[in-house]
Amino acid sequence: MTRARGKAPTILDIAAEAGVSKSAVSRALSGQGEVSAETREKVERAARKLGYVANAMARGLVSSQTKTVGVLLRDMTRPFYALLQTAMQRAAEDRGYQVVTATSAADLGVADALRALRNLVSLQVDGLVVSSARLPSEEIVPFIDRVPIVVAGRRETSRGITSVFCDDADGGTVLAEHLLQLGHERIAVVLADEAYSLSQYARGFAMVERIRAVGKTPVVWHVATDREATQAITDQLDGAGVTAIMCPTDGSAVDALEVLRQRGQSAPEDCTVTGYDGFGPLNTPYLGLTTFRQPVEEIGRTSINLLLDKIEGKTDQDRLVELRGSLIEGRTAGRLPRLP
Amino acid sequence: MTRARGKAPTILDIAAEAGVSKSAVSRALSGQGEVSAETREKVERAARKLGYVANAMARGLVSSQTKTVGVLLRDMTRPFYALLQTAMQRAAEDRGYQVVTATSAADLGVADALRALRNLVSLQVDGLVVSSARLPSEEIVPFIDRVPIVVAGRRETSRGITSVFCDDADGGTVLAEHLLQLGHERIAVVLADEAYSLSQYARGFAMVERIRAVGKTPVVWHVATDREATQAITDQLDGAGVTAIMCPTDGSAVDALEVLRQRGQSAPEDCTVTGYDGFGPLNTPYLGLTTFRQPVEEIGRTSINLLLDKIEGKTDQDRLVELRGSLIEGRTAGRLPRLP
DNA sequence: CTGTTAGCGCCTTCAT
């Protein structure tokens, strides 16, 4: 029942049209090898006329390089990954590579991630950027001697893997320090489960550590994921006597603000609230979140550049690149407010 | 300088390892054709042992179908496209297809979009979903008899193209009607340029129309893009005497709220504000935006399903699928407030 | 049920 689709023209069709051999066409179109100006001209006209588009499969099959890098992302609906993707795309494009992205709809489970990874490898990508805080490194290792790999967004020390990530400990420490400077004595930290996100856990852990380091006792509210912050805060805010709530993401910080709002309270008058991320739609002056900005774009750009350097043999070294973010002083954190 | 990368094993290696012919291997691994349980067993063991991953290029070259659909998106940093991507990914996965996404970093210009489109075609995708409100249909047409195409997010009437989109006129009308019901007499509409976004323009236009239809005069503030709403509102709010501002997106609605906040005002007490989209991080009860929700997930899912139906020859018909969203009554719109 | 054979579209020596 399908409408007859015109078979895509091949170099043979062009060769016939232009009255030259297929190798001449190949040379003219790929830019490799010598061709006379006249031949090139004829070939190009024929190609345009027939609407020729090279078959990347056939090309990749013989040349065993596809000028394509595979990117495995955890979940595109999170601004972090969306921005990462965009930054990578741009960086790759600048160096003449194409990006093929694989994601699972929801959070990528290990099995899904592996399948996606195999698909990418199957597509003969020249390199791989893996950014899925959940995929254990053991699963990645089997691929490292088949294709260069860069892990983005988390520290990865396996031999043969370069990783680019943000120093979560630094961010958590800086934020906690900021609140301590503001005079807060009793601070709640919403701590996400390690299994859910290494990064969220790391930054929260650093906050806790920093608060302890100055002799104060943090109030730790464990949550499975940052999306459950609302529930945790609602349940435990009363009587906790905290003057500040530190959240693992900007999204959960907004949730915290909502809990306060429902009680007729607001930040920072009644309680200080901090987030973490500093990008995306929530990064708006209207909300004015006090948060820590992750250098997403830089992570993306750096990842791609290091990967392409590896692919092109410009370097043989694995590296650990740790990027730092910066504190954003918004309006949701203030000096120690009156205690209830 | 590159570390020697182990050549990927081919079916020949597996055939040797398993002691069978390469076609037996092909049959066993691809699931096509009959194979004895014993052979299959041997082959699978060998494949696992050697870490075999099929070469999608070779496979696609001969079978001329790749079980891959290409998706061209305008800009991944916008939640709309990110969510669309995710929904498509999920739908495709459910039917055994892989999604290859192409985007430009910034807004996809026509030239970029075309290049990306060619790349996708070059990869021999079995079908294409195009979602770039800017790419003129003339540019798409040349591809329609090479590969099935679905346009997502905008109405497209060219022969051979199925399109799935949201009824922006309906959304704009519903929102405007809502405000009129609330008693607003003088309403500002922030209208984005048609060249920038057909959708944003269409919904704004519908708002204007609806307001006129009941004999009132809308105050139209033209902007090049929704991202410039802050400037436009700041410049023109004073003395405009409006009691409500209708914005083309939720992002710009938040910008409007910020303009009010800087004047010590707020919605809906001093001025009603509405957005448009109803998804992503801004869709949070804390903001409580009165807005119109676009059925992004549904657009994505439907697009993929229609595309795959076309690919698999289940249908030969082009369709125009118009989906409807729904009004979200938040807290930023209220009854006619006191006039200043 | 299995092995043999012929390409898929392209690039790449090798002659010319």
Added chain:
DNA sequence: ATGAAGGCGCTAACAG
């Protein structure tokens, strides 16, 4: 500078 020929890894007819 150009054409002829071989093969990349795989599937899909064929025979057996």
